[in-house]
Amino acid sequence: MGSKISKADDILRKMLSEKRIKSIEDKRVGSEVFDRITLKTLYKLANAGFIHRLNGAISTGKEANVFKGLDEDDNFVAVKIYRVTTSDFKKMRQYIHGDPRFHVRTTNKRQLVNAWVNKEYRNLQRAYEAGVNVPKPIVAKNNVLVMEFVGDEEGNPALPMRQSVILKPEDTLNKIIHYMKLLYQDAGLVHGDLSSYNILIHDEDPVIIDISQGMTRDHPMSEELLNRDIENIVKDFKKLKVNVSNEEIKSTIKDV
Ligand SMILES: Nc1ncnc2c1ncn2[C@@H]1O[C@H](COP(=O)(O)OP(=O)(O)OP(=O)(O)O)[C@@H](O)[C@H]1O
Ligand SMILES: [Mg+2]
Incomplete structure (x- = not known):
């Protein structure tokens, strides 16, 4: 546990010092909540320009935390991060194994969460293309989903x-x-x-x-x-x- 936390802290520090992510204003974004793989995923999304800044929590749900962020061009984005430890795997398994679009037969928790996030991304995309008023999906990677921020121009979430x-x-x-x-x-x-x-x-x-x-x-x-x-x-x-x-x-x- 100890080494996991220090590794996560290292990645976070590296992200901040290299300005991959300019600032993380909410302390809870740090390793207290997120494991090393989540931080690595955020690091990669930051490198690719999808997240430049994380500005704090919008919501802390049962299975996911939703943060407000800014992309490279200073547009607000919503970043939904699923926690691998507290997810409802029984539900995920039931819904994923029954979906013909997913050939996931895994019982590995991390792989299930990743498939779940990918499912949310693909469902959002299908809904968006059909003209349903949903946040436009931007990218999904591992347990992190980045989507359009729903809120006003000042960054107040709806x-x-x-x-x-x-x-x-x-x-x-x-x-x-x-x-x-x-x-x-x-x-x-x-x-x-x-x-x-x-x-x-x-x-x-x-x-x-x-x-x-x-x-x-x-x-x-x-x-x-x-x-x-x-x-x-x-x-x-x-x-x-x-x-x-x-x-x-x-x-x-x-x-x-
Ligand atoms: N794109 C978005 N823009 C602005 N706010 C959002 C967006 N997506 C989610 N939120 C905020 O985060 C909250 C939680 O989001 P969501 O319902 O997707 O996850 P959740 O219910 O926490 O998931 P779970 O219950 O499975 O943990 C929403 O009620 C809303 O306040
Ligand atoms: Mg919800």
């Missing part, structure tokens, strides 16, 4: 829907249903963890995030996941006094 004031809930709901439909029809995917936690509100528009568990439509589990996503949305909007039925949403999504 808030999740459950923390936002929704001015026109019916409009927001219709947009979400429209994105669910595009995701289903054009990207051929079901989100699988959709709720007011994984929808950010930016300029009154919903932005769908956290799509790593997204499944292809032809997967046997996809119907169950779609029903659950719809159920969550119905409940979230009931709280906002908008009544809509599961069937109504489902037929809109499935109607060609």
Whole structure:
């Protein structure tokens, strides 16, 4: 353990001294949280110009930390770093082994997390190309995903829907249903963890995030996941006094 930490510290120091990463303002980005391979990955992404500065944590979730960063051209980026130690491997295995796009049969934890991150990247890309309002994916390497930052020009991140004031809930709901439909029809995917936690509100528009568990439509589990996503949305909007039925949403999504 001791040597692991000192190695991680060495890499961090090297990154800072060589100005691969100009500054890391949040102490938690350091080796207290991240292992040597994660730091090496950040180092490589810094060398390639994807991350120039890490400006602090946006969120510390169960399995991943999301940081705000700046790329070489001073554009904000969001950097999602999965922790290899606290990931839900059972879920990852179940979802990855069932996905025809991935031939990963590994039980190695690091390899599973890497495949998971790659899955999130590819799902984001498919969704983005289908016109769903998602952060544009930029690069995925090992357990690190870099994507478009959702927030204002000053770098304030957009808030999740459950923390936002929704001015026109019916409009927001219709947009979400429209994105669910595009995701289903054009990207051929079901989100699988959709709720007011994984929808950010930016300029009154919903932005769908956290799509790593997204499944292809032809997967046997996809119907169950779609029903659950719809159920969550119905409940979230009931709280906002908008009544809509599961069937109504489902037929809109499935109607060609
Ligand atoms: N592209 C982004 N731009 C701005 N903020 C983001 C972006 N992606 C994520 N966030 C912020 O980070 C939070 C967590 O992100 P996300 O939902 O992807 O991971 P998570 O829920 O922590 O993952 P897990 O629960 O599996 O650990 C979001 O609620 C949001 O506040
Ligand atoms: Mg989430």
